[in-house]
Amino acid sequence: MSATQTQQLQAVRSGHTLGELEKAKAARDRRTYIALLLLALLGLLMSFVLPLAYMVRMSFNAGAPDGVIIETFTLDTYIQPLTDHYYWRITRDTFRMGVVVGILCVLISYPIALFLARTTSRFKGLLIAIAIAPLLTSAVVPTYGWMVILGTNGLVNSSLQGLGLIDVALKLTNNMTGVTIGLVEIFMPYAILAMISGFGRLSPQLEEAAGSLGASKFKIFTKVTLPLSLPGILTAFLMVFVLSISTFITPRLLGGGSVQVLATEIYDQTAGLLNWPFAAALSVILLVLFGAIVAVYQRITKKIGGS
Template sequence: MTVTHTNTELISVGLKSNRGRARARRSAYGLVLPGLVGLFVSFILPLFVMVRMSLNANGSGGQLIETFTFDSYGAALSDSFYWKVIGNTLLLGFVCGTAAVVLAYPIALFLTRTSSRWKGALMALAIAPLLTSAVARTFGWMALLGDQGVVNEALLGAGMISAPLRLSNNFLGTAIALVEILMPYAILAMISGFGRINASLEEAAGSLGASRAQVFFRVTLPLSLPGVFTGFLLVFVLAVSSFVTPKLLGGGRVFILATEVYSEATQTLNWPLASALSVILLVVFGAIVAVYQRLIKRFEG
């Protein structure tokens, strides 16, 4: 009798536990569902529409012909101009990502390590540029880097140059502006990554006779690489997808995928080709993210 009663209690406890886990799963699904719906409506559905649009054909006068063809991809991948555009896009992302990470690294490391009472204010100051529109900052850089801008006027006035330097309406000016605009993102990404560095490892290396340079290059830098890669990836993705700065500061001379998508969609009215270029840009994103994942697994493993 006692055994039967005990078994009944165990079964009752098991049923309650199962019901509790079921309720927890339903609660989790309920919390996740709004986000999934938002993701589907704002990203997945437009992505399907874009891919379907890329498989249509473009008629005369911008007429859209609904069909199923890869002609737009063939036109993009068989044209040397678009290969140059893809190369410019990757180069701009790599240059901006590398420069932003190099410039942001000491700032992020300092903000992570400092115990100053002004740490919060310094953190806010580092990301304060994000409070200003990228359009406004781009116009600011146009005023600074123009042929009659502040930089050239200062250099001419000091007698350091005899003619204005070409700092705008080209790739160089676009890269300079994007590095400044996107550097706060690199700082935030690296700060989050540097917080996982164990300071006791650096202290142990120093106690064993390693110099500060040796501690940095053999301990600090390798441990901070995941954060560096995250910062590089974020700046790279934002740089290759940027439109306003290359369009304004490039002066129509900097051709990247984002500007060409805009031109094909609004000027030549070739929506299938614009969609195909967008898909190619998305594939570039995916390839870079895949490389990033492999690097992260290698350095964290």
């Protein structure tokens, strides 16, 4: 007996027409979807919207030197970071760090992601697992590893001095150089995953067609492969940029207190100075910076999609 015949039999037994049963089923499905949607919205409200609203409201309070929060409505917490050169420099360094780490991650991860997306090896799953395996560990572990590798007596300096390439150890920690190296290695798996998922527009047939028309491999890459993989590249850059400007552990440990970015300054204002309103204002500024980059990303992707 087919499904239609079964429904007709059920309609006859219940005294309803088939159309009435279908309407009842559609109404029941609609109620289920609405219930699930309300649950999702409630979870989003409790876990994101309310904490964000609390943070924004906190940013308009005033913080006393003894850590007491004064309930008021003032713009002083925004005026100071927007007028003080020190905080302009922190914001600039945060933005620059995110851009540099994002670009380096994309450049290094692109060949790996392209290979993993194209390979037909039976070990493809294993290779992808190896590429993203660092995600299984906390960022603290590779950060401490880089502190040992890049230290004054670490592996890099010891090897270069042993080969006679340098006489004085290079300063690779407690500065932005070490932080950048550490962040690039930590966030490469995110870039690889983002690019693999964004390579859906890549078509081997188009590359074969370009080759059959006499295009060189370099021209095929620059005119076909690279333009089609741009959405994945932009997604990877955005993800790494957002993670970089909001990270705290690596700038604090590899920076050794010499590297100040918005995340470390927010922590110092919260845990050290107990100035929660000012920390909230810096968090809002970080959120605005992130929103500006997302807006630019959407504009570029829309332009690419329309071209």
